[in-house]
Amino acid sequence: MARRPVHISLKIAVPLSALMILFASIAFTGHRLDWPGKPAFTTFRHSEIDEHFLNNRLRALSSRPLPRFIYHTLHAGPAILWSLAMPFQHVDSLRARFPAMHRRNGYLVLSLSLLLSLGGFWILNRNMSHTHREFYHIHTVIKGKYIPLLTWPTFESSLWFLAPAYFYSLFRTAETARAREWVRHRKWAVFHTIAAYTITLQRVNVVVCMVAGWAMHLLVPERVQHEVLGVPATHEGKAAAELAAFAWTAWYGGILAFVWILYEWRPAALFARGRDAAGGEKSETIKVE
Numbered sequence: 001m002a003r004r005p006v007h008i009s010l011k012i013a014v015p016l017s018a019l020m021i022l023f024a025s026i027a028f029t030g031h032r033l034d035w036p037g038k039p040a041f042t043t044f045r046h047s048e049i050d051e052h053f054l055n056n057r058l059r060a061l062s063s064r065p066l067p068r069f070i071y072h073t074l075h076a077g078p079a080i081l082w083s084l085a086m087p088f089q090h091v092d093s094l095r096a097r098f099p100a101m102h103r104r105n106g107y108l109v110l111s112l113s114l115l116l117s118l119g120g121f122w123i124l125n126r127n128m129s130h131t132h133r134e135f136y137h138i139h140t141v142i143k144g145k146y147i148p149l150l151t152w153p154t155f156e157s158s159l160w161f162l163a164p165a166y167f168y169s170l171f172r173t174a175e176t177a178r179a180r181e182w183v184r185h186r187k188w189a190v191f192h193t194i195a196a197y198t199i200t201l202q203r204v205n206v207v208v209c210m211v212a213g214w215a216m217h218l219l220v221p222e223r224v225q226h227e228v229l230g231v232p233a234t235h236e237g238k239a240a241a242e243l244a245a246f247a248w249t250a251w252y253g254g255i256l257a258f259v260w261i262l263y264e265w266r267p268a269a270l271f272a273r274g275r276d277a278a279g280g281e282k283s284e285t286i287k288v289e
Contacts, residue, residue: 005183006190006264008090013193016200017083023203024083027076030055040231040238041213044130044206044246047239053130067126074119082112083200086193106177106189113170113196117163124156130246131155139244158250162257166195187265194260202253209245 034043036050046056061068086109088094088102095102123129132139132154141150153161169192176185216225225231232238 006187007092008087008190008193008264010087010090013087013090013197016197016204017087019203019207020083020200021080023206024076024079026054027058027079028072030058039213039217040225040241041245042210042217043213044242045235045239047236047243050235057128070119070122071128074115074122078112078115078119082109082116082196085109085112086196089189090193103177110170110174113166113192116196117166117170120159124159129156129159130243131157132243132247139247152248152251155247155250158247158254162195162198162254166192166198169195190264191261194257194264197260198253198257200253201256202250204256205249205253206246209249 031043031052031054034052034055038045043052045051046053049056058068061071085105088105089109135154135156137154138146139152139154140146152158169188172188173185173192176182176188179185216229216231220229226233232241
């Protein structure tokens with residue numbers, strides 16, 4: 001029985017890219033819809049100052065031209081270009097009709113993937129990431145109760161969990177392309193694309209969290225929020241809860257990416273062994289000159 005090849009649906013890739021372009025643009029402009037005293041979980045405020053952490057970051061960088069240049073050129077800018085270029089790599093008709101364009105765009109995308117990762121680790125190294133100060137800290141919904149699904153690591157820890165899959169798939173995507181092993185190249189390109197979209201899935205969770213925060217603020221009485229749901233009222237409490245929520249967006253973004261990979265790879269028999277795994281896509285022809 002013929003199995004469909006692994007692929008990235010443009011119905012998923014295009015909206016994800018559009019969302020990342022929006023968030024990356026905010027890295028240049030800052031959050032315009034931000035004000036002191038916003039309800040809990042409707043923003044991700046700085047721990048010491050009642051403003052969005054990104055606005056605080058941009059204000060801190062305003063007097064430091066070199067770090068600001070690195071932040072924009074190694075992180076925000078490449079994120080926009082990557083999001084524009086990546087969906088084109090997964091259009092089969094374009095790949096078949098314009099193989100040279102596919103190859104050049106592929107070099108661009110993989111170069112941007114590497115640049116984005118370097119920029120991300122530069123942010124971590126400069127302690128600019130919105131994460132808990134203790135790397136091994138574990139966030140919990142119920143304080144002191146380490147319950148599965150209600151427990152997750154810090155934002156920074158989640159990035160380090162992602163890093164091996166991200167870099168290994170980046171390497172294998174480039175390696176198989178240079179070896180002209182097109183079927184294997186497609187598999188690893190899909191894997192790397194999903195790994196890279198993990199950060200965008202994190203942004204999806206950010207939107208979900210903020211929508212839920214506004215819904216709670218508008219629909220749930222304030223007394224119920226504080227006394228029943230345990231929503232904090234002070235700035236310090238809100239900042240700590242939102243920091244945990246931000247870490248949640250990254251961890252469950254990774255889980256969504258893992259489920260996405262399973263969904264793509266299982267039908268193509270990429271987890272099978274032996275000849276069946278190798279032959280799952282033999283009927284597919286991918287020509288790139």
